[in-house]
Amino acid sequence: MCVQNASIPKAAAPGDMIACPECDALLRAVPLGPTERARCPRCGSLLVSPRVRSFLQVVALAFTALILMMAAVFFPFLGIAAHGLSHESSVIEVALAFSDGWLAPLSVAVLAVIVGLPMLRFCAIIYVLWPLANGRPAWPKARAAFRLAEGLTPWSMAEIFIVGTAVALVKIGGLATISIGPAFWAFCGLVIVTTLKNAFMSRWSIWAALERS
Amino acid sequence: MTAPGIIGAHEAGLTGCTLCGHVAPAGTRHCARCGARLHPVDLRSLQRVWAWWLAGLICYVPANLYPMLRTSTLVGTQTNTIAGGALELAEHGSWVVAAIVFIASIMIPIGKFAAIAYLSLAVARERGPGGHRQLRLYEVVDFIGRWSMIDVFVVAILSSLVQLGFVASIHPGPAAVAFAMSVAFTMLSAQSFDSRLIWRVPAVPSSAASGRAVPGEAQPADAGPKPSIS
Numbered sequence: 001m002c003v004q005n006a007s008i009p010k011a012a013a014p015g016d017m018i019a020c021p022e023c024d025a026l027l028r029a030v031p032l033g034p035t036e037r038a039r040c041p042r043c044g045s046l047l048v049s050p051r052v053r054s055f056l057q058v059v060a061l062a063f064t065a066l067i068l069m070m071a072a073v074f075f076p077f078l079g080i081a082a083h084g085l086s087h088e089s090s091v092i093e094v095a096l097a098f099s100d101g102w103l104a105p106l107s108v109a110v111l112a113v114i115v116g117l118p119m120l121r122f123c124a125i126i127y128v129l130w131p132l133a134n135g136r137p138a139w140p141k142a143r144a145a146f147r148l149a150e151g152l153t154p155w156s157m158a159e160i161f162i163v164g165t166a167v168a169l170v171k172i173g174g175l176a177t178i179s180i181g182p183a184f185w186a187f188c189g190l191v192i193v194t195t196l197k198n199a200f201m202s203r204w205s206i207w208a209a210l211e212r213s
Numbered sequence: 214m215t216a217p218g219i220i221g222a223h224e225a226g227l228t229g230c231t232l233c234g235h236v237a238p239a240g241t242r243h244c245a246r247c248g249a250r251l252h253p254v255d256l257r258s259l260q261r262v263w264a265w266w267l268a269g270l271i272c273y274v275p276a277n278l279y280p281m282l283r284t285s286t287l288v289g290t291q292t293n294t295i296a297g298g299a300l301e302l303a304e305h306g307s308w309v310v311a312a313i314v315f316i317a318s319i320m321i322p323i324g325k326f327a328a329i330a331y332l333s334l335a336v337a338r339e340r341g342p343g344g345h346r347q348l349r350l351y352e353v354v355d356f357i358g359r360w361s362m363i364d365v366f367v368v369a370i371l372s373s374l375v376q377l378g379f380v381a382s383i384h385p386g387p388a389a390v391a392f393a394m395s396v397a398f399t400m401l402s403a404q405s406f407d408s409r410l411i412w413r414v415p416a417v418p419s420s421a422a423s424g425r426a427v428p429g430e431a432q433p434a435d436a437g438p439k440p441s442i443s
Contacts, residue, residue, distance in 0.1 A: 019229020
């Protein structure tokens with residue numbers, strides 16, 4: 001049900017239409033059942049994802065991710081031992097590897113993309129969805145918070161960090177004894193929970209709910 | 214390429230929100246639904262793409278020339294550039310990891326520069342809608358760009374973990390900063406690329422545009438294509 005003619009949009013209210021964010025195709029929004037999804041007929045990108053999972057489940061997963069992140073930050077991450085010498089480092093120490101000299105800004109950036117921005121994103125999602133999940137009106141600035149959460153998505157690099165860890169372990173695996181600390185497993189759990197949360201989150205219904213409230 | 218009967222919001226005198234899909238009349242500054250800034254479909258947005266692209270390319274040069282890692286062991290000090298690290302892994306026989314590092318830190322960055330340049334040049338030539346092939350390419354570039362950060366994380370992990378005094382210690386080199394900046398700039402370049410330009414129809418009055426004005430050819434609004442629902 002898309003708009004055919006350039007003269008029709010003046011008759012139809014713009015609220016009934018959506019423009020595909022990827023290709024700008026002008027389409028008419030139709031109400032969907034809870035398990036239905038809508039794709040753009042032109043470029044095939046997903047416009048409306050199924051919203052079987054409620055907002056509450058997304059909130060729960062975001063809380064889980066926050067707790068796992070705490071564990072990942074404060075428990076030991078990796079340990080190394082060779083020739084009677086040993087060393088342990090936490091995730092914070094990994095980020096601070098660049099802290100001497102003029103490489104220091106990179107430490108801040110690494111800390112941000114693996115710990116800071118993901119946590120900010122979880123907090124923003126909880127802030128937006130907690131009142132909606134309880135059937136209350138959205139808290140002030142909820143739209144700005146959800147825009148922030150959406151904008152941060154490409155800059156949250158926890159899953160890339162885990163793959164980087166695997167590469168690093170292979171590089172030094174043969175030269176020293178490596179011990180894997182609880183923070184490593186917490187990080188792995190975090191990646192899984194984050195993926196589930198992203199899959200359960202129906203952006204379209206969140207924007208629609210924010211518009212209603 | 215384009216499915217019949219589908220027009221872009223900008224052709225109907227409207228602006229679509231690139232974040233939430235809400236439609237507003239052209240010239241509206243902010244989306245009424247999500248509050249994001251609205252960007253009209255305009256070739257001028259390519260300037261930002263090229264600016265970030267160039268910044269990324271400039272940073273990519275020192276990222277390859279300077280050492281990424283400095284390893285001090287009992288027998289001496291050794292430095293590794295990005296390509297050197299991948300080669301060394303391959304010599305040790307860890308083919309899979311060598312391939313991951315090679316793809317993530319050499320093939321993906323170069324491929325990204327080429328792909329973004331190709332897309333920007335292709336949409337600027339205004340040959341009409343470019344279609345699915347270009348959109349796939351853009352999606353791949355947009356998705357894969359972040360994964361180049363693997364190399365920076367590997368350097369961070371190695372240099373924080375391997376601190377065994379005189380036996381072995383690893384320190385990061387200046388290339389790590391240059392490489393991280395290059396990755397960030399190319400991510401920004403890919404994000405500034407407006408994928409709606411791929412589907413943009415040239416502004417000249419074409420036969421398709423005039424054909425739509427012919428009475429009788431216009432169909433009722435709900436007879437046209439709708440979002441494919443599954």
